[in-house]
Amino acid sequence: MxxxxxxxxxxxxxxxxxxxxxxxxxxxxxxxxxxxxxxxxxxxxxxxxxxxxxxxxxxxxxxxxxxxxxxxxxxxxxxxxxxxxxxxxxxxxxxxxxxxxxxxxxxxxxxxxxxxxxxxxxxxxxxxxxxxxxxxxxxxxxxxxxxxxxxxxxxxxxxxxxxxxxxxxxxxxxxxxxxxxxxxxxxxxxxxxxxxxxxxxxxxRTHAELLPKMTAIDEHGHLTIRDDLPEIFHLHHATSLLDASDDWLTAHSWHSIYDTFMRDYRATLAGDRRELLGRFEVQDMAFKVVGVGSVGTRCLVALLTDNQQRPLFLQFKEARQSVLARYIKAKPRARHNGQRVVEGQRLMQSASDLFLGWTTGPNGRQFYVRQLRDMKISxxxxxxxxxxxxxxxxxxxxxxxxxxxxxxxxxxxxxxxxxxxxxxxxxxxxxxxxxxxxxxxxxxxxxxxxxxxxxxxxxxxxxxxxxxx
Incomplete structure (x- = not known):
């Protein structure tokens, strides 16, 4: 050595x-x-x-x-x-x-x-x-x-x-x-x-503080995410900003998209965090526009609640090929771009988000997952x-x-x-x-x-x- x-x-x-x-x-x-x-x-x-x-x-x-x-x-x-x-x-x-x-x-x-x-x-x-x-x-x-x-x-x-x-x-x-x-x-x-x-x-900047800002009770008494164009919109509502030909619109509702996300995501979490996630039930999901450079990539936020109706907001953010990939011969170890992002974050940060993981969405698009805004400040x-x-x-x-x-x-x-x-x-x-x-x-x-x-x-x-x- x-x-x-x-x-x-x-x-x-x-x-x-x-x-x-x-x-x-x-x-x-x-x-x-x-x-x-x-x-x-x-x-x-x-x-x-x-x-x-x-x-x-x-x-x-x-x-x-x-x-x-x-x-x-x-x-x-x-x-x-x-x-x-x-x-x-x-x-x-x-x-x-x-x-x-x-x-x-x-x-x-x-x-x-x-x-x-x-x-x-x-x-x-x-x-x-x-x-x-x-x-x-x-x-x-x-x-x-x-x-x-x-x-x-x-x-x-x-x-x-x-x-x-x-x-x-x-x-x-x-x-x-x-x-x-x-x-x-x-x-x-x-x-x-x-x-x-x-x-x-x-x-x-906690989930509880975010709840009244982002949600409302619909006519059926269900807790839903509030549309706020162009920042937040539901995929299948009249306010949707997805293109009419978008392949995600072939799904009848957001539930099937969420189920596809969760199928692979849970396996990327440690056992104790899978157990914690299992104590929440999903209520709604909507598209959320974020940042400057990320605008137009797919990012969704899901609202989950526990048995006391306390919230957890999960963000599913599309992971595309890195802008460096075409200019550098070296390749990341992970072939899945969501995994690339997550492993890079875990490697470069001293501690990372409790629910950080990755998944594959409908039509093969790759995502990583984290909490939304949990004590995050810029x-x-x-x-x-x-x-x-x-x-x-x-x-x-x-x-x-x-x-x-x-x-x-x-x-x-x-x-x-x-x-x-x-x-x-x-x-x-x-x-x-x-x-x-x-x-x-x-x-x-x-x-x-x-x-x-x-x-x-x-x-x-x-x-x-x-x-x-």
Whole structure:
């Protein structure tokens, strides 16, 4: 077995073929972004693709969030140190946040794994640092804050990876970031208040709190999920946004779809969790539109209740091929995309959702399953001052480095490559600035395509207006 020094040297030697300064390259950007955007929309619910484009059209930042495929295409031609292991694949700053462990502890980590796939760790770090640069410019923080948050990202990743390089495998496996950790590290009153508000908000985001917001009693006295277009709709109601030719509409009701989901899902849970799930009975199921990049993929939420009518909301989210798959020769171990997402999440997080599992739905589409909104919280960037924004950059990078160290077992090699200097930080700062410029250029071409009708974009208000009485 190689020694710690051997592994550090292996990382350092990788600089010969991939100098850290070469990490500033933005890749193959001599392309039309529109065909790539259209390609990423294939297989989605057609009417909801228009909503996806509407959300991407809001700002350069929502555009950046909405299309991970475009940056994956560009990154494919950039240098990397040659080390491939499971990475997030869509590591922008809004894919981090708080969530509850099965023991009801509140942790902070990467919380979106739809695109998880073996790949170069640099791709995650580059998508993260560019997202901070794009967001800082979009929120008009100024050039100095833009540079500060980018440097905070690299410095925190570098520091955390160096710490992980000296830790045992078990220490890395069990390490986590609690909200108490965030409070201890907060440097300003404003940041402390942000963390405290997030903790209070998380405590309220339970299934019981969600029940009156999402449900109603129908004319037969049954508890049902309330339609809220375009966010939530029933598959077989007049308000459905599924295309008339959609194969799911051949089912007479949602019950057969739910039964198909549950057939395989239960077997992916541990025995004690199958027992717990068995204490709930399903009441209703509806389609739920989520996020920006996921809009148009199939996502359903089921309402279950126990014998005291206490709720459990389960989310069935479509798992498609990772956007990285076409650009990386390495293959994930799992052939089922839902299993790929679940195993990636379990590998990269220190703890995961109590009901996390996977299943195959009607017509062979693949899904993963988790609880809906259970103590899950995301950053409210518009409320961040410069210090809080920098603090958030540090904690995201720390979480990413910890996830990479846990997933790979190669922290020493990565740390050896990064080293102690600012060489990588300087290169990635240039990358982030240049890619932010490129993102704005792509956004302008996207706006033009929508104006000329090459792409059709519609807002939430447009969809709601279609169904006004």
């Amino acid at each position: 190689s020694t710690f020094k051997d592994r550090l040297k292996l990382g350092k030697d990788a600089r010969k073929d991939c100098p850290r300064s070469s990490q500033n390259e933005v890749g193959n950007i001599d392309r039309d972004p529109i065909p790539l955007i259209q390609n990423s929309s294939e297989g989605r619910v057609k009417s909801l693709v228009e909503l996806r484009y509407g959300r991407m059209l809001v700002s350069p930042f929502t555009f950046y969030r909405g299309n991970a495929l475009l940056q994956a295409h560009d990154l494919a031609s950039t240098p990397n140190m040659g080390m491939t292991f499971p990475i997030c694949g869509d590591c922008h700053l809004m894919n981090f946040g708080g969530f509850a462990t099965p023991e009801r502890n509140l942790l902070f980590s990467v919380n979106d794994f739809d695109e998880v796939h073996p790949g170069p760790w640099e791709w995650d770090l580059k998508r993260l640092i560019a997202s901070f640069a794009v967001a800082a410019r979009d929120l008009r923080h100024g050039a100095s804050v833009e540079e500060q948050v980018c440097r905070e990202v690299v410095a925190s990743y570098q520091k955390t990876m160096a710490i992980c390089a000296n830790q045992s495998a078990l220490d890395i496996w069990y390490d986590s970031i609690t909200y108490e950790d965030l409070l201890e590290q907060a440097k300003t009153k404003a940041t402390i208040e942000q963390v405290e508000r997030s903790m209070q908000k998380a405590e309220r 950053a409210e960037l518009e409320t961040f001052d410069a210090d809080t924004f920098a603090a958030y950059a540090r904690v995201c990078a720390r979480a990413l480095a910890g996830a990479h160290a846990k997933a790979s077992g190669r922290a020493a090699e990565v740390s050896g490559y990064i080293g102690r200097s600012d060489t990588l930080a300087d290169a990635l700062l240039r990358y982030a600035k240049d890619y932010t410029d490129q993102n704005e250029h792509d956004f302008e071409r996207f706006q033009q395509a929508c104006r000329k009708g090459r792409l059709i974009a519609r807002s939430e208000a447009d969809f709601a207006a279609d169904h006004l009485p």
